[in-house]
Amino acid sequence: MLQRLFKFKGGVKPATNKAPSVQAPIRIAPIPPRLVVPLHQSIGGQPTPLVEVGDRVLKGQRIGAADKWVSAAVHAPTSGTVIAVEERVAAHPSGLPTLSVVIETDGQDAWIERHSFDHASLEPERVREILRDSGVVGLGGAVFPSHVKLTPAASVPMDELVINGAECEPFMTCDDLLMRERAEGIVRGVAIFRDLLRPKRVLIGIEDNKPEAVAAMQAAVEALGENFEVVAVPTRYPAGGAKQLIRVLTGKEVPASKRSPEMGVQCFNVATAYSAWRAIAFGEPVISRIVTLTGNVEQPGNWEILLGTPMQEVIALAGPKADTNRFVMGGPMMGFDLPDLSAPVVKATNCIIAGSPALFPPPAPEMPCIRCGACALACPHELQPFELYWFSRSRNFGKAQEYNLFDCIECGCCSYVCPSHIPLVQYFRFAKSEIWSRERDKNMADAAKARFEFRNERDEREKAEKAERLAKAAAAKAAEKKPAPAETPPAPAEAPAPQTVDAEAAKKAAIAAAMERARLQREAAQPKNTDGLTIAQRKEIAEIEKRRAPLQAQQQTTPNADAAQTQNSQKDQQ
Amino acid sequence: MLTAILIMALGAIVLGAALGYASIKFKVEGNPLVEKIEAILPQTQCGQCGYPGCKPYAEAIAEGEADINKCPPGGMEGVRKLADLLGREVKPLDAEEKPKQLAIIDEQLCIGCTLCIQACPVDAIVGAAKQMHTVVESLCTGCELCVKPCPVECIRMEPIAEKIDNWKWKYPVFEIKPARRAA
Amino acid sequence: MDFITPPYLTQNVSVRRVMLQVLAALIPGIAAYAWLLGPAVLMQIAIATATALLAEAAMLKLQDKPLGPFLGDGSAIVTAWLIALAFPPLAPWWLIVVGTAFAIVVAKHLYGGLGQNPFNPAMIAFAVCIVSFPALMSQWPPINAQANFVDQLALVFGQSPRLDALSGATPLDALKTALKLGEGSTSVATVTADAAVFGRIAGHGWEWVAAGYLLGGIWLWGRKVIGWHVSMSFLAGMTLISGALWLWNPAHFANPLFHLFSGGSMLGAFFIVTDPVSGxxxxxxxxxxxxxxxxxxxxxxxxxxxxxxxxFAVLLLNLCVPIIDLYTQPPIFGMKK
Known part of the structure; x- marks a missing residue:
């Protein structure tokens, strides 16, 4: 089968360093005594915890439920007891904590009841739901919920489904090994995606430095009688970037402003396809993943590791050498330093590299940019990184956006080729997060302004209403007073006693009426407070109300006392 | 001589008429500068500038009555932006720059007096009389206006903690600096 | 643990390597120059290099920047060599010093140092000196009467009087003067027939120097230090206009080959217009x-x-760089029509 290949511009060819970690087959990592499972492991909303401290959980039991459509469930990776639901250090460059479920494992590894499905007989919507509730997300590292990507665009027919087995990052071999050993599962998973998206063609792209994987996938495709095309693509970083692989295989360029289904193409990682197949055919949610442990270690290789396993236990499997000074999660081009080794393995952890000064030498001092343009030649998105650098560095963010800062995929090619050793990607990340933060601030300021203006308006209105009421009352009084002397000659001495009683009753009635009015007013005023809030804010208020409910109940029991008190004080006054 | 005077007078009349016409035809409602200034201000409505809200302060700046360094929540960056917009000199902030804060009501202590609700300029406090009040975090601008009115001092300000959601990549730190030898 | 930001891998490249390769590429041209026109140019290169390094060091010191990485980057040396090659080889030593110092201090550092200069420093030096000292900047060694090294040095250091016998015009200048003096009665063909001055294509000796630069330029292109765009379009621009005028009136205008191989054309095409900072x-x-x-x-x-x-052409175009760049931003990935 001859497949015409396209080229993407730019890219670099760093030494691949993949050989050490492909010698051994995938090994299964032991169950650690404790698992720390972060609830937020995918792009989108943070799943809501379903378990509490002390709960016993079974392997595969859902412990976090997707809170909205773009979100994915999280599951207990093995059986055990929940000992905490709290903030724990995340596998994130910031080293900040995130809400996690801590499970003390019991070693029994007892599965929850599993249901297998025949996806062909189910509604597509139901299949997507199953995938969401099985926590299937992009395992290439982006962790975007897969079910969201499995919705074809309404107007554009799906032409190609691209399956990404390129694995262009140096050092990383987890997808390579998965394809070699579990090609059949991957192909079956791809078939599920195919049935959901109904593309005209299915293309499986694998970099040509993995001939074993290509052969294994080809054999699996043939064995299962599918018509998928397994294509070896030239080895050039970042050929495994979704947009680059789509470009190479289909010739389509998906801009940052568009989603790929709008161009009739969709892309999934091979590991994602495999996990989707496990979820549908066996009812096994995503509770483990294959992680490459390599770099400055005694035993480089790939392990299947339970999500939530603390990094230090993972690293111990490979045996880091003495001069190891850092651990990088992800590949050497786009990965980041693990700030804390107690952080757990998550769905995004595809590779952990032990680094040493020899392997990753400290950067040469940053020199001024000489505008040589090497970065522009290397940029796979054909940006002008040196211009972006100039604007990011001087915090001229508006200009940076004009020069398409947000089309940057942070692949690191520009930094790789820079003769001045400028940490370009870092400048771009800085600029991006600064822009996002400013946008947040601006939105908050606008909302605050709107609410302030609304409040002022309300105050004015209430004042006006009050003035009107007073004026009316005064007018009424005046009207009462005027005719009074003429029409009703008073009978002052007629019945003074009952009048006082009446006065007392009237007073009471008036107080009751005032209280009622106040209550009504309060009720009327309250929704005003929550007008025009976002759903998240309403949720927040709902939570506050929930917390308040017991306190309110407490107060419900005391109003009599309060009333008594007011009566007492009234009596005192009398 | 007379012709010269006449020509000058005629010129003055024509130009004056043109100006007068333009001022009616192209009249701008409101002061566009005020809006631009207000867009820079953080809209906390805190009144720390001495004006009752961001808009009055913006108006005062536009009138030239107020200095541009009176807005602590805007920080030095705000001062810089205002200086840029108005072509004025950048001045150090007239107060201490604080990190962004959030009001927190101690729900155990709150007596439900509603004083803070009345003080809050952005309706970020919910609750009713005799009921515990709570700050809606995502609406709070950190203006501190609710702190003083509270009769039982149950409101405190806390700096907004860094979370993964609002964490920012840092500015690259390795600039070339002369290696100074220790004496 | 050192603070590294991703990517953790980098290519083995540096500004220093780039500059060293540029210097290496200049060597064939310099060799031809020294061989055919006397070794004085080597002296000039030495003077310019020393001046450039001193001026650079002084400016770095004043700005409190570290000397090591910036002196070692080689950019000042490249500027110095280009100045030495652009100036007449028998120019007095102080002229080279003034030119080089002006290039480094004013054209480079007062604009912010490496990477910030809007104008090509070497060309600024040339322009400043030719405007200030037009006579000295137009005295080139006679092509057919080679002086020995000692005589040339004596000239450079002002030890012997500047005799017309020891200096003359470049072939370009000679042609221009001859055509002007002839006022239409002479033609290019008759003037350039003097092979002793004009050699076979563009000037005795000069054509070999130019060929040396061309060789170095092609090597640089092969090493991917420079791209083909600027050099080729520069040569194309020159060829096109000279060719058009030559076809129109061959008696009055020299052929394109003459122009490509004379004066600063080749040096300009591969070493001047290719300057990334100001281009x-x-x-x-x-x-x-x-x-x-x-x-x-x-x-x-x-x-x-x-x-x-x-x-002057390069400096004028340097002025236009921001506007050209602004209007020629290439379409990005996914945004092409």
Whole structure:
């Protein structure tokens, strides 16, 4: 089968360093005594915890439920007891904590009841739901919920489904090994995606430095009688970037402003396809993943590791050498330093590299940019990184956006080729997060302004209403007073006693009426407070109300006392 | 001589008429500068500038009555932006720059007096009389206006903690600096 | 643990390597120059290099920047060599010193140092000196009467009087003067028939120097230190206009080959217009920049008052770089029509 290949511009060819970690087959990592499972492991909303401290959980039991459509469930990776639901250090460059479920494992590894499905007989919507509730997300590292990507665009027919087995990052071999050993599962998973998206063609792209994987996938495709095309693509970083692989295989360029289904193409990682197949055919949610442990270690290789396993236990499997000074999660081009080794393995952890000064030498001092343009030649998105650098560095963010800062995929090619050793990607990340933060601030300021203006308006209105009421009352009084002397000659001495009683009753009635009015007013005023809030804010208020409910109940029991008190004080006054 | 005077007078009349016409035809409602200034201000409505809200302060700046360094929540960056917009000199902030804060009501202590609700300029406090009040975090601008009115001092300000959601990549730190030898 | 930001891998490249390769590429041209026109140019290169390094060090010291990485980057040396090669080899030593110091101090550091200069420093030096000392900047060694090294040195250091016998015009200048004096009665063909002055294509000896630069330039292109856009478009610009005029009136205008191989054309095409700092950065911008520079260089050299036009052409185009870059931003991935 001859497949015409396209080229993407730019890219670099760093030494691949993949050989050490492909010698051994995938090994299964032991169950650690404790698992720390972060609830937020995918792009989108943070799943809501379903378990509490002390709960016993079974392997595969859902412990976090997707809170909205773009979100994915999280599951207990093995059986055990929940000992905490709290903030724990995340596998994130910031080293900040995130809400996690801590499970003390019991070693029994007892599965929850599993249901297998025949996806062909189910509604597509139901299949997507199953995938969401099985926590299937992009395992290439982006962790975007897969079910969201499995919705074809309404107007554009799906032409190609691209399956990404390129694995262009140096050092990383987890997808390579998965394809070699579990090609059949991957192909079956791809078939599920195919049935959901109904593309005209299915293309499986694998970099040509993995001939074993290509052969294994080809054999699996043939064995299962599918018509998928397994294509070896030239080895050039970042050929495994979704947009680059789509470009190479289909010739389509998906801009940052568009989603790929709008161009009739969709892309999934091979590991994602495999996990989707496990979820549908066996009812096994995503509770483990294959992680490459390599770099400055005694035993480089790939392990299947339970999500939530603390990094230090993972690293111990490979045996880091003495001069190891850092651990990088992800590949050497786009990965980041693990700030804390107690952080757990998550769905995004595809590779952990032990680094040493020899392997990753400290950067040469940053020199001024000489505008040589090497970065522009290397940029796979054909940006002008040196211009972006100039604007990011001087915090001229508006200009940076004009020069398409947000089309940057942070692949690191520009930094790789820079003769001045400028940490370009870092400048771009800085600029991006600064822009996002400013946008947040601006939105908050606008909302605050709107609410302030609304409040002022309300105050004015209430004042006006009050003035009107007073004026009316005064007018009424005046009207009462005027005719009074003429029409009703008073009978002052007629019945003074009952009048006082009446006065007392009237007073009471008036107080009751005032209280009622106040209550009504309060009720009327309250929704005003929550007008025009976002759903998240309403949720927040709902939570506050929930917390308040017991306190309110407490107060419900005391109003009599309060009333008594007011009566007492009234009596005192009398 | 007379012709010269006449020509000058005629010129003055024509130009004056043109100006007068333009001022009616192209009249701008409101002061566009005020809006631009207000867009820079953080809209906390805190009144720390001495004006009752961001808009009055913006108006005062536009009138030239107020200095541009009176807005602590805007920080030095705000001062810089205002200086840029108005072509004025950048001045150090007239107060201490604080990190962004959030009001927190101690729900155990709150007596439900509603004083803070009345003080809050952005309706970020919910609750009713005799009921515990709570700050809606995502609406709070950190203006501190609710702190003083509270009769039982149950409101405190806390700096907004860094979370993964609002964490920012840092500015690259390795600039070339002369290696100074220790004496 | 050192603070590294991703990517953790980098290519083995540095500004220093780039500059060293540029220097290496200049060597064939310099060798031809020294061989055919006397070794004085080597002395000039030495003077310029020393001046450039001293001026650079002084400026770095004043700005409190570290000397090591910046002196070692080689950019000042490249500027110095280009100045030495652009100046007449028998120019007095102080002229080279003034030019180089001006280039480093004013054209480079007062604009912010490496990477910030809007103008090519070497060309600024040339322009400043030719405007200030036009006579000294137009005295080139006679091509057929080679002086020995000692005599040349004596001239450079002002030890012997500047005799007309020891200096003359470049072939370009000679042609221009001859045509002007002839006022239409002589033709290019008769003037350039004097092979002793004009050699086979563009001047006795000079054509070999130019060939040396061409060789170095091609090597640089092969090493991917420079791209083809600017150099080729510069040569194309010059060829196009000279070819057109030559076809129109061959008696009055020299052929394109003569122009490509005389004066600063080759040095300019591969070492001056290729300066990334002061040049255009977009592919289309580079084409416009190079083409216009070639065109302008020819116009100034043939119709202007100066013996060569490369320096002024480059400086004028340097001025236009921001606007050219602004309007030639290439379409990005996914945004092409």
């Amino acid at each position: 255009c950065t977009t592919p289309r911008g580079k084409l416009i920049f190079g083409f216009s520079a070639g065109l302008l260089a020819y116009l100034i050299r043939v119709f202007g008052g100066y013996p060569d036009g490369v320096a």
